[in-house]
Amino acid sequence: xxxxxxxxxxxxxxxxxxxxxxxxxxxxxxxxxxxxxxxxxxxxxxxxxxxxxxxxxxxxxxxxxxxxxxxxxxxxxxxxxxxxxxxxxxxxxxxxxxxxxxxxxxxxxxxxxxxxxxxxxxxxxxxxxxxxxxxxxxxxxxxxxxxxxxxxxxxxxxxxxxxxxxxxxxxxxxxxxxxxxxxxxxxxxxxxxxxxxxxxxxxxxxxxxxxxxxxxxxxxxxxxxxxxxxxxxxxxxxxxxxxxxxxxxxxxxxxxxxxxxxxxxxxxxxxxxxxxxxxxxxxxxxxxxxxxxxxxxxxxxxxxxxxxxxxxxxxxxxxxxxxxxxxxxxxxxxxxxxxxxxxxxxxxxxxxxxxxxxxxxxxxxxxxxxxxxxxxxxxxxxxxxxxxxxxxxxxxxxxxxxxxxxxxxxxxxxxxxxxxxxxxxxxxxxxxxxxxxxxxxxxxxxxxxxxxxxxxxxxxxxxxxxxxxxxxxxxxxxxxxxxxxxxxxxxxxxxxxxxxxxxxxxxxxxxxxxxxxxxxxxxxxxxxxxxxxxxxxxxxxxxxxxxxxxxxxxxxxxxxxxxxxxx
Numbered sequence: 001x002x003x004x005x006x007x008x009x010x011x012x013x014x015x016x017x018x019x020x021x022x023x024x025x026x027x028x029x030x031x032x033x034x035x036x037x038x039x040x041x042x043x044x045x046x047x048x049x050x051x052x053x054x055x056x057x058x059x060x061x062x063x064x065x066x067x068x069x070x071x072x073x074x075x076x077x078x079x080x081x082x083x084x085x086x087x088x089x090x091x092x093x094x095x096x097x098x099x100x101x102x103x104x105x106x107x108x109x110x111x112x113x114x115x116x117x118x119x120x121x122x123x124x125x126x127x128x129x130x131x132x133x134x135x136x137x138x139x140x141x142x143x144x145x146x147x148x149x150x151x152x153x154x155x156x157x158x159x160x161x162x163x164x165x166x167x168x169x170x171x172x173x174x175x176x177x178x179x180x181x182x183x184x185x186x187x188x189x190x191x192x193x194x195x196x197x198x199x200x201x202x203x204x205x206x207x208x209x210x211x212x213x214x215x216x217x218x219x220x221x222x223x224x225x226x227x228x229x230x231x232x233x234x235x236x237x238x239x240x241x242x243x244x245x246x247x248x249x250x251x252x253x254x255x256x257x258x259x260x261x262x263x264x265x266x267x268x269x270x271x272x273x274x275x276x277x278x279x280x281x282x283x284x285x286x287x288x289x290x291x292x293x294x295x296x297x298x299x300x301x302x303x304x305x306x307x308x309x310x311x312x313x314x315x316x317x318x319x320x321x322x323x324x325x326x327x328x329x330x331x332x333x334x335x336x337x338x339x340x341x342x343x344x345x346x347x348x349x350x351x352x353x354x355x356x357x358x359x360x361x362x363x364x365x366x367x368x369x370x371x372x373x374x375x376x377x378x379x380x381x382x383x384x385x386x387x388x389x390x391x392x393x394x395x396x397x398x399x400x401x402x403x404x405x406x407x408x409x410x411x412x413x414x415x416x417x418x419x420x421x422x423x424x425x426x427x428x429x430x431x432x433x434x435x436x437x438x439x440x441x442x443x444x445x446x447x448x449x450x451x452x453x454x455x456x457x458x459x460x461x462x463x464x465x466x467x468x469x470x471x472x473x474x475x476x477x478x479x480x481x482x483x484x485x486x487x488x489x490x491x492x493x494x495x496x497x498x499x500x501x502x503x504x505x506x507x508x509x510x511x512x513x514x515x516x517x518x519x520x521x522x523x524x525x526x527x528x529x530x531x532x533x534x535x536x537x538x539x540x541x542x543x544x545x546x547x548x549x550x551x552x553x554x555x556x557x558x559x560x561x562x563x564x565x566x567x
Contacts, residue, residue, distance in 0.1 A: 006061070016050075027042040028040070028043075075456030080428015102551035117566040134178075149161070175485065184527045194500075202539040231294070232276040238272055241268060256304075259273065259276050277300045278303070309372040314383050316360070337371045398427070422556075496522060516541055
């Protein structure tokens with residue numbers, strides 16, 4: 001029965017592929033004590049497991065390498081699109097410091113892996129797999145395989161490319177578990193090991209910068225701005241205009257007037273009459289400080305039934321970059337909108353009184369359409385999301401990536417270049433940086449980009465696992481597995497400690513912020529999330545985005561160099 005089943009899979013590669021992907025997604029959603037493998041690591045396990053199981057019945061499961069490469073290339077381009085804008089931000093202010101943390105962490109991990117593989121005389125392929133697993137950067141598997149397919153490394157006699165690919169997958173699987181759990185535990189408890197109260201440090205940062213605590217409710221009844229309606233009963237304003245009232249009360253914004261049940265709009269030159277319903281916008285404090293100025297507040301739907309606009313604003317205006325959140329409120333239309341969120345490098349950051357904007361941040365606001373447009377002009381430009389994807393730009397970006405990947409230069413006794421994967425990563429960065437500024441071409445909605453990344457990576461890794469399973473049993477020994485695990489343990493554990501020391505004593509980061517920087521330097525959101533829960537604060541997320549983007553790119557490319565340098 002099982003032999004027929006595996007024969008069916010061997011002769012129906014598409015069913016085999018999506019069965020593996022489906023099982024990987026299901027397994028990746030399972031967790032024990034809050035920890036799980038995730039769908040990418042599960043894809044290696046499921047793919048290899050099915051392939052090994054099938055080999056017992058004499059069936060060889062294998063999938064086309066063209067398909068594997070195609071999905072990996074789409075993934076790499078998607079990563080470039082996601083992290084591109086963050087590299088501009090990393091060049092100034094604290095961005096340079098967080099970039100330094102990421103570089104130190106990645107170089108330290110690479111050095112440990114390369115020296116360890118050489119010292120322990122591990123087989124070809126282990127360097128790429130250990131780097132990918134210990135640093136929890138699954139994309140490095142692809143760049144490691146690129147080193148093999150491009151001929152950048154010389155294979156020993158009797159060793160095939162398939163054997164190396166299998167060893168990459170094996171090393172990744174052995175080291176990934178501690179790579180994931182280890183960095184979470186280390187990030188959570190580094191302050192305790194140093195005798196630092198990270199919770200107190202977070203509270204001090206929150207108080208100084210006005211950042212909301214992690215204990216604050218996700219939804220709150222408090223809003224800074226408000227829209228209210230009042231019936232004119234104060235005879236002192238009869239016959240005068242709203243322009244007069246606004247000159248004497250500049251904290252208000254006039255949005256509508258209703259007379260005899262008819263909405264007349266924001267006509268500032270219209271003489272006021274008793275019984276008019278006047279709709280005003282402004283800060284909640286401003287609207288309550290002068291109760292009775294016009295008359296009693298009323299719930300008049302005609303006056304308040306105004307269309308609100310929700311929009312994302314891309315920050316491109318350099319004049320706004322040095323403004324704090326308090327200074328934003330002085331901008332035209334600021335009292336008529338509410339800031340809901342700020343996203344930096346694809347990661348939401350906490351809002352605080354002293355939160356400053358960086359170029360290419362995305363600010364989500366809601367308010368009157370006219371006010372949204374005013375704020376959009378002041379900050380940069382309003383983004384009107386489109387569900388369509390610019391496939392022409394996608395095609396040109398892919399072509400550019402392949403051309404960049406074809407560039408080579410002599411090093412280490414051979415010609416070395418970024419390869420197709422690295423070229424596509426660079427191309428994605430270039431395209432996303434351009435489109436984030438110009439916005440008139442290259443639209444790739446977040447959902448489309450996520451498909452490129454998620455589906456591209458899990459399919460690629462699933463195929464790697466399936467193809468590697470045929471030779472895993474022949475290569476795996478207990479001593480080899482132990483050596484790989486120990487080296488992966490060291491490569492996972494030392495870099496974050498070094499980054500912590502550097503950030504604490506050299507860059508003088510707040511310990512709570514530095515916890516996020518350590519997680520970002522390892523390009524893993526899990527530790528940052530756990531750190532935020534551990535200290536009950538959102539502050540760690542402030543140190544996360546830039547280091548996360550930089551390390552994601554470096555670790556992906558370093559899979560290639562780990563293979564070359566360890567050869």
